[in-house]
Amino acid sequence: MHDPGDPGLVPEPASTQVPGGSVLLPNGARVATDPALRPAARWWRRVTEEAFGIDLVPTALPVDAAGPAPHGLTDPAGPAPEGTADVTFVLATGLLTGGYRIEARAAASGSGTGVGGAPGTVRVEAADLAGAHAAAQTLRQLAGPAAFRRASAAYRGAGDAGMVELPAVRIEDHPRFEWRGVLLDVARHFLPKHDVLRFIDLAAAHRLNVLQLHLTDDQGWRVQVHRYPELTRTGAWRRESTVGTWRTGSRDGRPHGGFYAQDDLREIVAYARDRGITVVPEIDVPGHVEAAVAAYPELGTRKDRSGVRTTWGISQDVLDPSEGSLAFFRHVLDEVLDVFDAPWIGLGGDEVPTTLWRESPHIVERARALGLSGPDGAPDVAQLHGWFVARLAQHVSDAGRRAVVWDEAVSPILPRDVIVTSWRGYAQGAAALAAGYDVVMAPEQAVYLDHRAGEHPAEPIPVGFLRTVEDVYSFEPLPASLSADYLGQHASTPQVAGNRQEPGRLLGAQAQVWTEHLDNARRIDYATFPRLAAFAEVAWSPRADREPGSPASKEFLDRLERHHLPRLDAYGVEYRPLGGPHPWQTRPGVEGYPRDLAAETAVGGWAGLGGWREDGGVENLPTDAPGPERASEQTPEDDA
């Protein structure tokens, strides 16, 4: 049985008081909700009904529910008056965006302060629907690990219903960042819809609010497009996959594929919305397009028909940045815009080798015709990268949405309403902020959850940087020293919409789950958890010193182990045990490609060394520099 006196919430709320005692919600408890908050209350009702085997009854909101004076205050120990709900969700003013208050008052408690509510009841005040969703997740955590099950493991006789016990608490809470994201790569390995829904559940359980769905890449095209059926008929599967780093050339000989019908994606979007999560679709251009080119070879620079890519690593086979390609992807985006209602649409824009463009006279000519030239006046095909992304970003903008791009896609002509996701390092994000872009910090040095989580000798397919759960917990989206360099005193100035002269806003942070080496939901569980819990606390909770070994870090690890891992166990998350993998989670003999963070940082600084580099990357660095062979041919998305 969990200890209701010690909630151990993750992420930790801004303020929590536990006056003692508890609230019991029996079968038939009444839940009243402001209509604006209904999806959050409905979700909480449903998971609680399921986990505890009880009925929770939606009821009308008492007339004075929104007022500060609780029912029954004059008779604190008595039952709530007839007609009062046991749980109430109301809108309230005076809360920060996305914030909420919870007061769960013990039945015997006499003093209600702040939020109010009768003894033995729970009152949730939310700034908005997002706040109510966050509050609902906190309520579930308060009910203990059993609340994370889908049926009650405590058997009861027929007619003997369960009971929900919550600790008496007063919580006041709000998120630090408005974009608390996680990227899920369903392109490298297709994840069936029900597993995506489960991933959404888990993201929501950690009060994350953005899921970036990486829907297309060299190795697979996962979104149905009615106008271009070959995208899924040909592009949704590959003959086999590389096992481990591409450097060994090891293949599994097993076809892999799958795609989401548009109604599946609509369901995913609605399911996420019901949990306070916005799904941001990503259609990656003009690189990472081999699957699309396999379906429609005329999109490619080479125009030849090849299969969907079966290896990892950066592909040279990028789009021909033609009017035809632009029109094609505008049509694709039109369907994407119809399916996804998010205000943000991802266009990729990472890792675009220009080698083939340089070798194609018609593309050199196109750069010249478009006036894209270098300082010497000669056509500069490299600028076609930014040009192509900017054109599609404008299309997204014309549709009333904002494009989201990886940091390489920033160029002087990129519309200023585009959101830049900084993955190669921190410096690119800081520079984008200084240039007036809103930025999401997602540096591979810190929050790539496919990177190895430990130095255990049996760590499965160890790639990328060593990122323990403590390391992820120490992530700071914009380190102060860097912030000073790039932003000066304007760093936190609220941004005026329109034609910006001011720095952009730091919207938040995003963890990435790339799946080259995560070939099923179990492997995704292992890589993602519990590190995503650490990330979520960074993204939600007030800023703090969380360096490994700090008091905050130690407290988090203790809270994780005593309170949160039991929740993940109850949910059935196959997370990485803190001590290293279970034997069946290992992948003996499969080579990864570990990188050395300290060494790369020593050379690359805040900007890192990732991504495709025209100069050949770290190969051309002094020989005493860290030397992962041909780092420029890695897939910086997975560093393998």
Added chain:
Amino acid sequence: MHDPGDPGLVPEPASTQVPGGSVLLPNGARVATDPALRPAARWWRRVTEEAFGIDLVPTALPVDAAGPAPHGLTDPAGPAPEGTADVTFVLATGLLTGGYRIEARAAASGSGTGVGGAPGTVRVEAADLAGAHAAAQTLRQLAGPAAFRRASAAYRGAGDAGMVELPAVRIEDHPRFEWRGVLLDVARHFLPKHDVLRFIDLAAAHRLNVLQLHLTDDQGWRVQVHRYPELTRTGAWRRESTVGTWRTGSRDGRPHGGFYAQDDLREIVAYARDRGITVVPEIDVPGHVEAAVAAYPELGTRKDRSGVRTTWGISQDVLDPSEGSLAFFRHVLDEVLDVFDAPWIGLGGDEVPTTLWRESPHIVERARALGLSGPDGAPDVAQLHGWFVARLAQHVSDAGRRAVVWDEAVSPILPRDVIVTSWRGYAQGAAALAAGYDVVMAPEQAVYLDHRAGEHPAEPIPVGFLRTVEDVYSFEPLPASLSADYLGQHASTPQVAGNRQEPGRLLGAQAQVWTEHLDNARRIDYATFPRLAAFAEVAWSPRADREPGSPASKEFLDRLERHHLPRLDAYGVEYRPLGGPHPWQTRPGVEGYPRDLAAETAVGGWAGLGGWREDGGVENLPTDAPGPERASEQTPEDDA
């Protein structure tokens, strides 16, 4: 949009009338339920709320709800009177066990007959909770494919809730068999808890009511046992797995494992119970025990420490039938009996090679000491098989439950309360019936869903008999000719408990999903569906001539394609397309082991040729007999 006028239910109810029109259930619709039926109504409310984005409000049962006279009958076109529920679940007499009636009356309908209910309302009458669960599943099917999603794919503006539309129908329905089972093998490949829950959802959606969970086998032990922690520490994982038939010796080099904590199993049991499904745990003895022997070598005949088995096929390494082994498994069963509340507990008992017993003097001596001797008076170790199972069956019986065993375990000393599952063929089941045992028919010739579903050249890892969806649909649990042979006119006589002199009862049928070649949930989807839908109709619906090509078979295929596959699509089931696998569902280069049903039947008749045979099996048959090499060393559980 689905056509509410043509419900196309699967399994088909005993009687369906569609008078025309439809019932609309809006946001806030009231659901009244007899307390005895609450779990079924709660489940239906929850899935409907989720799929359509509405609140359904549990409300008190009207005083006269159980009576035949509906509210508002005098004003058929008017609204339901204040206080009347929109949907009512009540108990009713005059229905067969597990049966139900549904009357959904169109808002403008004037004539209510039989079940009753006001116009624009839905009235469910159930014989019992099982009937209510079946009715709830039928109600979901009536709402169309969208009801199988976990969120509404039809976006609506804020505050604009959805609406459920049901066709006006009168359904009267009851199951043909009381045991409508499906076996899921989580031993050969561990299936994470959430995937097991999803499998339960799908079984329930087809009105099946028994899930036999095959928890232990040579290749893995999946159930936590507190007293014997090595069972999961050592027995829950293996170093690698065989790919395809064991005959090629191909291995994947990838560790595989996992197990269910007892609370996970309790949750699974409760989740299934909430959907009308009983979970029957199976602990397989005295064969199929290599994982347990790897954990506790003293259990084995050889007493040596070997690893968990990495190949398929029948293992020689069976239990030492000692008092120590008996005590061990009694302790295991005590924990199993505590976790699972099913009236039935599986003990396996299939495929027990006696070779090592014959070679072990202490075991020969044991047979002698127990008085197990052949006609010549010499000790007969083969009888230890039946003896061992009988002893544990008695232990289960002493705990107030009934053991379930595979047909090889029948012996003269097997307690008569044991349920026999007939897998090697039909004859074994018929013989067990004649001997007084209750029987579940599960012949590998008909309802092994891991067997190949088609002759498509790209069929993934084709093993076993060719069983198309039409073949499965033609399954008759006890063919009439055989029934006459074994049962005579007593076949359907209700059985008197206690010391039986009468034939046993044919409880029903069970489909098997063995997972040697189904290494994840996607592969399980492919093998299981849509054939499980065909099986479910056989197990539920009235007996009919369903031979391939018959009118009933054609009608079913049409109904499946037009009405039921869209439901499975909406749910996200990756079923086998009727025309053959998607490219990514193939396994090129992985060898299966197809068997020839006609040839084996020609030799083996109703009894088949499966299972371990002391005589060496089909090897010793005349050479013109069908000759799969060493059929006696196959794993008859998967025939690969």
